[in-house]
Amino acid sequence: MRLEGKRAVVTGGAQGIGQAIARRLVDEGARVAVLDRTEEAARAALQDQERHLGIACDVSDSTSVDAAFAKVAAAFGGIDIVVCNAGIGRGPDDGSDQMYGGAARRAEQIAAGETPTAYPDQTIHMSDAGWAAVLGVNLNGAFYAARAGLRDMAKRDAGGSIVLIASTSAASGEGPIHYVTSKAGIVGLARGLSREVASRGIRVNAVHPGPTDTPIMANVPDAMRDQMAAAVPLGRMARPEEIAASVAFLASDDASYVTGAVLAANGGSYFC
Numbered sequence: 001m002r003l004e005g006k007r008a009v010v011t012g013g014a015q016g017i018g019q020a021i022a023r024r025l026v027d028e029g030a031r032v033a034v035l036d037r038t039e040e041a042a043r044a045a046l047q048d049q050e051r052h053l054g055i056a057c058d059v060s061d062s063t064s065v066d067a068a069f070a071k072v073a074a075a076f077g078g079i080d081i082v083v084c085n086a087g088i089g090r091g092p093d094d095g096s097d098q099m100y101g102g103a104a105r106r107a108e109q110i111a112a113g114e115t116p117t118a119y120p121d122q123t124i125h126m127s128d129a130g131w132a133a134v135l136g137v138n139l140n141g142a143f144y145a146a147r148a149g150l151r152d153m154a155k156r157d158a159g160g161s162i163v164l165i166a167s168t169s170a171a172s173g174e175g176p177i178h179y180v181t182s183k184a185g186i187v188g189l190a191r192g193l194s195r196e197v198a199s200r201g202i203r204v205n206a207v208h209p210g211p212t213d214t215p216i217m218a219n220v221p222d223a224m225r226d227q228m229a230a231a232v233p234l235g236r237m238a239r240p241e242e243i244a245a246s247v248a249f250l251a252s253d254d255a256s257y258v259t260g261a262v263l264a265a266n267g268g269s270y271f272c
């Protein structure tokens with residue numbers, strides 16, 4: 001019960017890693033508000049809706065984020081922990097099909113002993129809307145949620161902990177270009193913000209999940225998913241609960257001297 005008495009917000013907590021985080025924080029004693037795209041999904045994530053909250057919120061829209069955080073602060077009396085987890089891997093016309101298709105064809109050509117003529121191009125096919133969608137949710141969304149949490153923490157002057165969910169792709173550079181860029185931005189946000197708010201007793205850290213068995217992985221073709229799992233030194237994908245355990249540590253006072261850090265929960269794939 002490391003988080004007894006703490007009040008937490010988890011964005012994108014309706015499924016996958018975010019849901020595992022929300023449930024882990026509850027198990028450790030926190031009151032938790034899940035923010036997700038629909039109220040129904042957000043409310044379904046946690047059982048006790050007297051004690052916990054599920055709120056509809058689009059993290060890419062700062063008005064929506066501010067309104068959701070205001071509801072949480074009013075219901076809980078304050079916010080001690082913010083987990084910026086909501087993320088997407090694809091946007092409209094973002095060149096993902098061309099990239100994955102090109103990579104698969106190139107591998108086939110090389111395996112057949114042919115001179116490869118296919119390329120895993122994404123950027124040349126990327127639309128402005130595709131780029132903006134992923135940056136809007138993954139990076140702007142994390143910033144808006146962190147900012148809304150900080151405003152409450154600063155007002156109460158009682159410290160706090162912010163955990164940002166980045167990705168191993170920020171270290172490896174592997175993955176869709178908008179996604180990799182957004183996650184590298186998350187690392188910069190964690191580091192810069194940790195410096196800015198340390199004197200307030202607020203800690204800011206990031207977690208790099210490796211490939212984790214969640215619905216977001218449905219975007220990735222089966223063969224590539226198997227390759228990703230096989231390339232992990234521990235030899236498998238993570239379970240969402242394994243990522244949640246790292247987040248709970250960083251959120252708790254067990255990490256009281258840890259700020260600006262990137263915790264690689266990635267089976268040894270990359271060192272941060």
Ligand SMILES: NC(=O)c1ccc[n+]([C@@H]2O[C@H](COP(=O)([O-])OP(=O)(O)OC[C@H]3O[C@@H](n4cnc5c(N)ncnc54)[C@H](O)[C@@H]3O)[C@@H](O)[C@H]2O)c1
Nearest residue numbers: 012015016017058059085086087167209211212214215216
């Ligand atoms: N699964 C992986 O292999 C993996 C690896 C590294 C990092 N991550 C990161 O972990 C986080 C969670 O990923 P996941 O695998 O659980 O994905 P997921 O798709 O299973 O869950 C993402 C959640 O975010 C919510 N969401 C999406 N857009 C939103 C928006 N605009 N506003 C509010 N909520 C929104 C979704 O509704 C969903 O509940 C993401 O930031 C992702 O980039 C995942």
